[in-house]
Amino acid sequence: MAMKKSEVGAGPMDGGLGRLHGRNACLKGKIVVAGPCSVESESQITEAALELAKIGISVLRGGIWKPRTRPGFFQGVGKVGLPWLKAAGKIAKVPVACEIAHPAHVDACLEHGIDVLWIGARTTVNPFAVQALADRLRGVDLPVMVKNPINPDIELWIGAIERLRLAGITKIVAVHRGFSTERKSIYRNDPIWRIPIELRRRMPEIPFLCDPSHMAGSSELVRTLAQEAMDHLYDGLMIEVHPHPEKALSDRAQQITPAQLRSLMVSLKTKKENTRAGEYLSHIDALRKEIDGLDRQLLDGLSRRMEIVRDISRQKERYGVSFFQPRRWRAVVEDRTRYGVAKKLDPDFVLRLFEGIHEEALRWQEQATEAPPPGSAARPRQKPKTG
Numbered sequence: 001m002a003m004k005k006s007e008v009g010a011g012p013m014d015g016g017l018g019r020l021h022g023r024n025a026c027l028k029g030k031i032v033v034a035g036p037c038s039v040e041s042e043s044q045i046t047e048a049a050l051e052l053a054k055i056g057i058s059v060l061r062g063g064i065w066k067p068r069t070r071p072g073f074f075q076g077v078g079k080v081g082l083p084w085l086k087a088a089g090k091i092a093k094v095p096v097a098c099e100i101a102h103p104a105h106v107d108a109c110l111e112h113g114i115d116v117l118w119i120g121a122r123t124t125v126n127p128f129a130v131q132a133l134a135d136r137l138r139g140v141d142l143p144v145m146v147k148n149p150i151n152p153d154i155e156l157w158i159g160a161i162e163r164l165r166l167a168g169i170t171k172i173v174a175v176h177r178g179f180s181t182e183r184k185s186i187y188r189n190d191p192i193w194r195i196p197i198e199l200r201r202r203m204p205e206i207p208f209l210c211d212p213s214h215m216a217g218s219s220e221l222v223r224t225l226a227q228e229a230m231d232h233l234y235d236g237l238m239i240e241v242h243p244h245p246e247k248a249l250s251d252r253a254q255q256i257t258p259a260q261l262r263s264l265m266v267s268l269k270t271k272k273e274n275t276r277a278g279e280y281l282s283h284i285d286a287l288r289k290e291i292d293g294l295d296r297q298l299l300d301g302l303s304r305r306m307e308i309v310r311d312i313s314r315q316k317e318r319y320g321v322s323f324f325q326p327r328r329w330r331a332v333v334e335d336r337t338r339y340g341v342a343k344k345l346d347p348d349f350v351l352r353l354f355e356g357i358h359e360e361a362l363r364w365q366e367q368a369t370e371a372p373p374p375g376s377a378a379r380p381r382q383k384p385k386t387g
């Protein structure tokens with residue numbers, strides 16, 4: 001059923017969280033961190049633990065110090081809640097996790113035997129705060145989960161992981177909880193899946209959890225996002241579960257009940273990255289060869305397109321005409337989206353694609369009028385990504 005204590009620290013590939021390769025695991029082969037947003041009272045966290053123990057979770061979570069956007073709201077019970085959380089973990093026979101934002105939080109967690117720590121989105125965003133935590137964590141052999149920063153900046157997320165690594169922390173887990181953006185969305189925090197996809201490309205050794213609760217912002221949207229995380233082959237989930245969500249002192253709308261967690265776990269379909277099935281392999285091989293060929297054609301076409309752009313830019317330069325052509329750009333977008341839609345492509349995708357091509361074409365035009373050829377970075381290719 002629940003993970004054995006000895007499995008905590010099972011190895012660097014699971015971030016030290018241990019995996020539920022087990023018969024009674026609630027989500028086979030995955031890590032499930034579950035528990036209330038905040039530890040509110042001894043009875044609340046004990047009740048949560050008793051219910052969650054029956055389901056078979058990997059780690060019991062509970063916030064002790066709550067980072068609230070505005071003052072005047074419940075700020076967490078503070079240090080007094082640490083022994084309640086630890087005792088609840090013992091009842092459920094699982095390790096316990098809580099958020100740390102200050103070195104003093106690290107000290108308090110160590111004092112009370114907290115097993116797993118996490119750095120919240122509002123802390124990952126601040127290199128001073130992360131460094132202060134990393135300095136205090138030096139020599140501490142506990143798993144540390146790092147949530148993505150509030151803003152969609154992959155470098156801050158990577159930077160926080162690097163600061164921990166430099167402090168000697170080896171058990172690190174990344175947690176994708178969505179980003180705060182201006183984009184209209186049904187979700188509280190925009191998932192922007194391409195950012196974790198890129199982080200995983202750059203740090204394939206880091207286990208990845210998804211926190212669909214903070215992403216969703218409402219309990220009925222948690223399931224869809226949790227399934228999306230499974231489709232993206234995440235190593236597990238962090239889900240806010242409260243015995244009585246309607247009474248929760250923080251994040252009331254997004255917490256689910258233990259019963260809902262149970263039915264969610266049953267409904268999730270986990271996927272694998274590969275299979276040995278011969279028929280699949282031969283089909284996929286043929287289809288991938290076709291895709292590889294098409295991608296080369298795309299690149300050949302783009303390369304030829306950029307050569308033409310360079311010739312155009314010489315003409316524009318000669319006649320004192322601007323590189324940027326608002327009318328032509330409008331016409332290009334209109335034509336390409338119409339054509340794309342007729343070819344069953346999504347107009348937003350076509351627009352994004354051509355925005356990228358146009359931006360690059362403008363860069364070529366600027367460079368073509370300078371001495372060195374494009375690609376040799378006569379001008380910076382793009383804004384520096386790190387500060």
Ligand code: PEP
Pocket residue numbers: 037063067119120121122147177211214
């Ligand atoms: C939390 O997990 O309760 C929390 C505050 O998360 P985040 O840092 O993702 O907002």
Ligand code: MN
Pocket residue numbers: 037038214240250251
């Ligand atoms: Mn919360």
